[in-house]
Amino acid sequence: MGTWDVTTPVIEAKDLDLTFQTNDGPVHALKGVDLGIEKGDFVSFIGPSGCGKTTFLRVIAGLEHATGGTVTVNGMTPDEARRNRAYGYVFQAAGLYPWRTIAGNIRLPLEIMGIPKSEHADRVRRVLELVDLAGFEKKFPWQLSGGMQQRASIARALAFDADILLMDEPFGALDEIVRDHLNEQLLELWASTQKTIAFVTHSIPEAVYLSTKIVVMSPRPGRITDVIESPLPKERPLDIRDTPEFLEVAHRVREGLREGHSYD
Amino acid sequence: MKTILPILTVVAAIVAIWYAAAIPMNAQWAKDQAARADTTLTTGELVLDTWSQERPRLPAPHQVLSELWDSTGDMALNGRAFSKRSLILHAWYTLSATLLGFAIGTGLGILLAVGIVHSKAMDMGVMPWAIASQTIPILAIAPMIIVVLNSMGISGIIPKAIISAYLSFFPVVVGMVKGLRSPAMMDLDLMRTYSASRSQTFWKLRLPASMPYLFASLKVGIAAALVGTIVGELPTGAIRGLGARMLSGSYYGQTIQIWSALFAAAILAALLVGIIGIIQRRSLKRMGMAA
Numbered sequence: 001m002g003t004w005d006v007t008t009p010v011i012e013a014k015d016l017d018l019t020f021q022t023n024d025g026p027v028h029a030l031k032g033v034d035l036g037i038e039k040g041d042f043v044s045f046i047g048p049s050g051c052g053k054t055t056f057l058r059v060i061a062g063l064e065h066a067t068g069g070t071v072t073v074n075g076m077t078p079d080e081a082r083r084n085r086a087y088g089y090v091f092q093a094a095g096l097y098p099w100r101t102i103a104g105n106i107r108l109p110l111e112i113m114g115i116p117k118s119e120h121a122d123r124v125r126r127v128l129e130l131v132d133l134a135g136f137e138k139k140f141p142w143q144l145s146g147g148m149q150q151r152a153s154i155a156r157a158l159a160f161d162a163d164i165l166l167m168d169e170p171f172g173a174l175d176e177i178v179r180d181h182l183n184e185q186l187l188e189l190w191a192s193t194q195k196t197i198a199f200v201t202h203s204i205p206e207a208v209y210l211s212t213k214i215v216v217m218s219p220r221p222g223r224i225t226d227v228i229e230s231p232l233p234k235e236r237p238l239d240i241r242d243t244p245e246f247l248e249v250a251h252r253v254r255e256g257l258r259e260g261h262s263y264d
Numbered sequence: 265m266k267t268i269l270p271i272l273t274v275v276a277a278i279v280a281i282w283y284a285a286a287i288p289m290n291a292q293w294a295k296d297q298a299a300r301a302d303t304t305l306t307t308g309e310l311v312l313d314t315w316s317q318e319r320p321r322l323p324a325p326h327q328v329l330s331e332l333w334d335s336t337g338d339m340a341l342n343g344r345a346f347s348k349r350s351l352i353l354h355a356w357y358t359l360s361a362t363l364l365g366f367a368i369g370t371g372l373g374i375l376l377a378v379g380i381v382h383s384k385a386m387d388m389g390v391m392p393w394a395i396a397s398q399t400i401p402i403l404a405i406a407p408m409i410i411v412v413l414n415s416m417g418i419s420g421i422i423p424k425a426i427i428s429a430y431l432s433f434f435p436v437v438v439g440m441v442k443g444l445r446s447p448a449m450m451d452l453d454l455m456r457t458y459s460a461s462r463s464q465t466f467w468k469l470r471l472p473a474s475m476p477y478l479f480a481s482l483k484v485g486i487a488a489a490l491v492g493t494i495v496g497e498l499p500t501g502a503i504r505g506l507g508a509r510m511l512s513g514s515y516y517g518q519t520i521q522i523w524s525a526l527f528a529a530a531i532l533a534a535l536l537v538g539i540i541g542i543i544q545r546r547s548l549k550r551m552g553m554a555a
Contacts, residue, residue: 089457099551113456140552
């Protein structure tokens with residue numbers, strides 16, 4: 001029919017290259033990466049270490065800068081998008097500042113971004129409820145378990161109403177049981193907040209369970225080998241992981257990862 | 265209770281060694297005196313004599329303690345706490361210069377550390393000089409500072425405080441540079457995702473993260489400040505302060521006076537370090553980082 005595609009991607013990468021200059025010569029962290037992430041997507045990046053999945057997330061966040069191609073976030077450059085508070089970033093470790101209480105840690109971005117003081121208490125309460133940590137405002141980080149700390153760091157990333165959540169292996173350091181629980185909670189959070197989430201992981205079940213779109217990457221040079229649109233429904237109880245559909249997607253991811261490795 | 269016994273054992277051992285060492289150190293004088301008086305001393309008399317001479321080479325602990333009491337508590341009880349011979353007065357002279365020097369040194373040290381962490385040029389340009397400054401013997405440079413400042417009409421507490429600051433700024437610089445650089449890459453990246461300015465990163469991340477390092481430095485710094493002040497009191501003609509008491513004691517062979525001044529200095533140092541320890545515990549506890 002020739003109509004315009006009205007849904008422009010929230011995050012769009014075109015022919016993205018990133019080469020690090022090191023003493024051992026150039027390292028191609030990313031090469032020819034093309035990807036569009038739509039509003040409300042939950043996109044997982046999966047691949048072996050060195051495949052550039054974290055680097056790609058950092059480029060989206062403007063923490064690294066591409067050496068070729070373009071990347072836009074909400075139609076802006078990553079740096080502009082950051083200044084417009086387009087995204088919240090969740091790191092591998094919770095990274096809560098130990099001298100601040102949980103509420104204090106969540107207030108940190110609010111203070112830096114100059115959000116009026118009168119709103120702080122409300123926002124802190126709201127995001128702590130979202131991650132199921134209501135009542136922990138006055139605790140210090142060391143008084144919380146690892147999983148609770150990571151939830152607090154997610155709350156911190158949500159506090160300033162960014163539409164995009166960038167998560168870099170946020171549950172990588174947690175044990176299986178806690179991770180399952182947090183995955184479930186994250187899906188609930190995603191459903192209730194309508195955020196767009198980009199999620200780096202090295203766990204196939206985690207990627208398949210969470211995502212609407214799975215991006216399989218391979219190393220040397222870091223590139224995308226497969227993009228899988230998940231056929232799974234939005235409502236996902238934990239036992240969906242035993243269904244044939246789930247196992248089929250997991251199988252395809254595994255195949256994609258294996259293919260990437262046949263290069264070396 | 266478990267820790268008190270070992271501590272008491274060590275103290276008892278030191279006291280015992282001290283008393284034992286006083287016998288051979290002071291024996292010669294006791295023998296000479298006896299020979300001059302044409303008497304001979306039994307071993308017991310000799311030992312007792314070595315522990316009770318007026319100008320021994322090594323005074324016995326009880327002599328030092330009684331001199332310490334005579335020149336502090338006893339004088340205070342008699343309303344002469346601030347007489348010229350009172351160690352309280354001299355300790356106060358030393359303490360005031362130490363605190364002033366410590367404040368100058370700490371302030372300077374923190375400022376330098378902030379500059380060094382934020383500017384590559386300062387890192388390369390200032391740090392080597394800070395290190396070089398500490399390789400010069402303070403005994404060599406102290407008299408020059410006193411003389412130069414005196415010729416400019418500055419005397420009293422200021423020159424001593426400057427020498428004190430000279431010694432105490434260094435541990436603060438080293439500790440604060442380390443502390444301000446202690447945040448992990450991830451903590452700094454978090455600030456970048458908020459588009460935080462340099463000053464926001466400093467006040468909200470670097471400075472609080474450096475507090476444990478700062479307190480460790482302050483403990484070293486205050487002890488160094490006290491040493492600096494005492495050294496600064498030596499070339500001033502030995503008028504005021506614990507350093508002056510030590511020097512005048514050595515002029516007149518008053519070993520007991522030297523030792524009691526040394527003890528006063530040691531007690532002062534212990535008190536100062538202890539006070540910083542208390543402040544450290546309180547503030548780190550309030551920051552949720554109980555050490």
